[in-house]
Amino acid sequence: MAFMLIPSPTLSSSSVAWPVALFKKFNLSKDTKTLFDKMPERTVVSWTTMTWAYCNAKMNDKSALIDVYAKWGELKNALCVFNEMVTGDLVVWNSIIGVFAQNSDGDEALNLFKRMTSFVADQATLTSILKVCAGLALLELGTQVHVHVLKYDQDLILNNALLDMYCKCGSLEDASFVFDRMVERDVISWSTMIAGLAQNEYSRKALKLFELMKASRLVPNYITILGVLFACFHARLVEGGLYYFQSMKKLYGIELEDEHYGCIIDLLGRAGKLDQAVKLIIDMEYEPDAVTWRALFGACRNKPHFLRNISLDSLFDLSFSSSTSLAFGFVEGTQSGLTFLGVANVFLPFS
Template sequence: MRKTQLAIFVRSPTTARLKIICSAPAFFWSFCFFSTSPQSHYTPKARNLLFLLNQCTTFKQFNQVHAHIITSGFQHNQFLIGKLVEMASIKFQQNNMTRSVLIFTHAHKPNQFTWNTIIRGLSISNTPQRAIFIFVQMCREFIQRQSFTYAFVLKACARSHALETGKAIHGLAAKSGHVSHIFVATTAIHAYSTCGDLNSAEKVFDEMDTRNVVSWNAVISGYVQNGLPDDGLRLFGWMWSEGVRPNDVTLIGVISACAQKKELELGRWLHTYVNENWDEFRSSINIRTALIDMYAKCRQIDLARQVFNEAQKRDIGMWNALIGGYVFNGHFEEALELFQKIEAGELEPDEPTLVSTLRACAHLGALDIGERIHSYAKEKEKRFMFNTTLGTALIDMYSKCGCITKAREVFNRMHLRDVMAWTSMIWGLAIHGHAMDALDLFLLMLDSGPMPDGITFIGVLYACSHAGLVDQGIHYFEAMRNKYHISPKIEHYGCMIDLLGRAGRLEEAYDLILRMEMQPNAIIWRALLSACRLHLSIKFAEVAIENLFKLQCDHCGDYVLLSNIYASQGRWDNVERIRRKMEEGGIRKLPGLSFIETNSEPTTEAWIDLRGHLIDQTGKRMCGCYQS
């Protein structure tokens, strides 16, 4: 804008003329010029400032207009205050939510719109509890509440997992006659579902006079997210019979239910429905992401990849779904290839990307890629500083790659540690033979950490077993049941059988098997069989192998163990009988496989078997090295 043109606007800057100024590249320079020029003697009207606020596209511009509102004496104007709070808490929330609270706090008798706006902004912020606090303050000052007020604060209760507070606020909404409003009822369903109170959620749903697709979505998603896919699909069938047309949120919830139930046929039908209504759903990346996850969970990873390849647009969530799907299906190399494509592209990996890739690294022993991910997380320390899931995945990766010292460093640097972080570190120490360190860490967890769960005790019992701490292991097993009220699972019994068996207490091990709360499986009998091999006990070995045969578990290792026990006792006729039975059943001793990393690439290494059969060229080279 030329200076001669600007001079005209300085003399009489109306809202219409402000529109032309705002379209100029130097919008705020022009604004500051005509509003502060000594020649203009102009005091902007509130409506003009309101218009300027609406034109702000950056937080810097917002700050400039806010400063001018204060210097112009409009800091108590109700319309401007309401707009300032709305923009600070909704439009520019990512910059600083504190600003909106500050504006609200210094407002002189804020009106109903301003109260609702600050509650709404806080309900979707990182501190939704503050929305509840503001609502309580609103009640104390006898400010009239609207239906939207209750809906916003119920959303805050959902995000805070404040079930009892949510019930109280829902009761207040009922008392004030707002509970029948569809927005309030739908938000109440969401709050109850998020907090795990599905009975209350369905009760609210049943009592609704009118329901829209959002209401149906709330209750369907609630069931699915709480691990009740059957109920979610039941509600979807009811919704379909009512003639309510599903939208993208409905389909995402139902496809997720199919993923949980491994319901491939219904998942395929939903995929067909999406394709038939492509014009309506073409813009929904999340539907394709849900389909990828569903096919992966149903062990149809090729179909998942096909959906991925057909997508014209892909966000990081879609990449995460396929990487996670590959890891879930044991295709770890493909998962790493996808991650490397993300690295080479423009997308920035987030927490699920890194966690899934670290799991693939842990299975393949791909230490180089795992270390790259760790370096990336360090560079983005502010973003991942308090991420316990990522920290736990790093501990697991380093432990499985043999770097227990680095795993311990990650654990020590974590700002927050949940039960999985403690458990992962205890497991890592136990597996690497640092049994006493694992038990010391467990004692530290009991003193200062979260309550242990069943998986924690598996690691503790494993450590006791490999350290030969029989009495201590028995003590922890009993404490798990009696003190922490954790019912033993098959894995706990397996550790105990291994513990007693290694110590030569085979009678006690067999007695524990007979007293198990569930039917012993192959893992239990193999633990006993391994102990018999260690202590050369034919009596219990024959009992174990007989039960394995009953379970139809014809594993070559079982035959080899029994054969070795017979051989150690000089019972060669029994050895020959076992070998003959293996040949008749077509059972061969399989070669072992291991993963190593060469030139930053995970490689499968295979060994030749006892008869000299070559498995692959890599195995041949390695065997040649050993022979030389």
């Protein structure tokens, strides 16, 4: 059974509330959510309707409400629902801990983990806690969690989380130990290790590992190439960085994104090739954003004379088709430590 609404320029809470209830009645959860997402203002009635729609659809799933609130970013409501539940279900504990771990609220995730005294942590629990340890650089706690991971030695997802934790905590010796002992490795395993080595300035090892990855016939992804570019940046390998940057789409089908541009512009800036960095920005398929400008002006922070070395023709080729792009450039320039007047001299011709 299908329903259609006549499109209108604006959807009010009152005009949408009754179709939401109607879709719920006929178990059209997908249509309900689509309509709910378009509501400019969500009332108590609409929230209640959506909540019960999901509960009815997932009647036997105690974590249904938590999942719903988490998907809509309502973490406080998710926690309130959890605190009101009387449950002996480990799945629900994993759900609420995972919600806060995935949304970068590591402190609350750890508080919940400490409260989980009646259950033994399983793979899902440990994966969430390792994510928290990685985000907060809690190496000591991560090492304690590692002991429990040994029970699930061949779990790929768990081993990847452990590897990520050690890399982000800067413990490359432990990360290498975990990586070398992994029976199964996927592109996430390789990418995590390459990025970890690169970010901790083990550039040559990162690039060597990338060659081993290619030899294993695994196709690199967005994160892999970013790690390789970081390695080239720290090792000041301009030609190598440009090669990987220019070939990533052709060889691996990976689209260039802000982080890739930022990294290669950093590399060119450190090498004093500001004209080449500006040309790269000119050739971008979309407008430069804060990441791009931060990279360009970051290169000028300790060498302000770089601005004078950029050819005027190159600067005038930059297209500021929106005030947002122009604002990003100006703000990032001043925040990079350059004088207000110095940045203004570059950007005022485009205002």
